[in-house]
Amino acid sequence: AVVSTQSTGPQKKLDQLxxxxxxxxxxxxxxxxxxxxxxxxxxxHRQRWEKDHEVYCKRMQDLEMDRLTKMRNNIWVYTNICSQxxxxxxxxxxxxxxxxxxxxxxxxxxxxxKERRTGSNRPExxxxxxxxxxxxxxxxEVKRIPKGHASNFVxxxxxxxxxxxxPEEVSLAQGDL
Numbered sequence: 001a002v003v004s005t006q007s008t009g010p011q012k013k014l015d016q017l018x019x020x021x022x023x024x025x026x027x028x029x030x031x032x033x034x035x036x037x038x039x040x041x042x043x044x045h046r047q048r049w050e051k052d053h054e055v056y057c058k059r060m061q062d063l064e065m066d067r068l069t070k071m072r073n074n075i076w077v078y079t080n081i082c083s084q085x086x087x088x089x090x091x092x093x094x095x096x097x098x099x100x101x102x103x104x105x106x107x108x109x110x111x112x113x114k115e116r117r118t119g120s121n122r123p124e125x126x127x128x129x130x131x132x133x134x135x136x137x138x139x140x141e142v143k144r145i146p147k148g149h150a151s152n153f154v155x156x157x158x159x160x161x162x163x164x165x166x167p168e169e170v171s172l173a174q175g176d177l
Contacts, residue, residue, distance in 0.1 A: 119166040129160065 158172040 119168070121166050123165050124163070 155177055158174055158176040160172075161174050162172040164171040
């Protein structure tokens with residue numbers, strides 16, 4: 001009885017190990033099938049991603065070509081506008097240059113002096129006159145104004161002597177009306 005107990009003990013362990021090995025094999029086969037399905041699924045998704053990525057890259061390239069074409073066209077139009085503006089400006093400036101070539105500074109200066117001259121004589125120096133100590137009285141001068149003249153005119157009496165300094169001026173003596 002002792003011998004059979006000992007032989008059944010290792011046999012039992014061996015049976016248990018075989019059972020565990022069979023279960024492990026089944027688990028490994030199941031895991032392998034799941035792994036194989038995962039790899040197939042991953043490859044399917046990779047291929048789909050690759051196609052989507054290729055479509056995306058083509059679309060981005062088309063967009064970039066459109067952007068570059070529009071930018072080039074806009075810059076082309078802008079440079080043409082600038083060029084035309086410069087041509088027009090140059091034409092206007094050429095007209096000004098032609099007019100400037102006809103200018104004669106001496107002749108123009110002589111015309112200006114002739115049209116706007118103020119006289120050829122310089123004014124005399126101005127001397128100080130103390131008006132507060134004057135011997136002439138305004139009231140006395142007003143009394144000397146002749147009566148009977150039209151009252152519409154304002155009469156002015158020269159209080160001081162003045163010498164004309166040019167052809168457009170009048171010399172006055174003290175007391176002149």
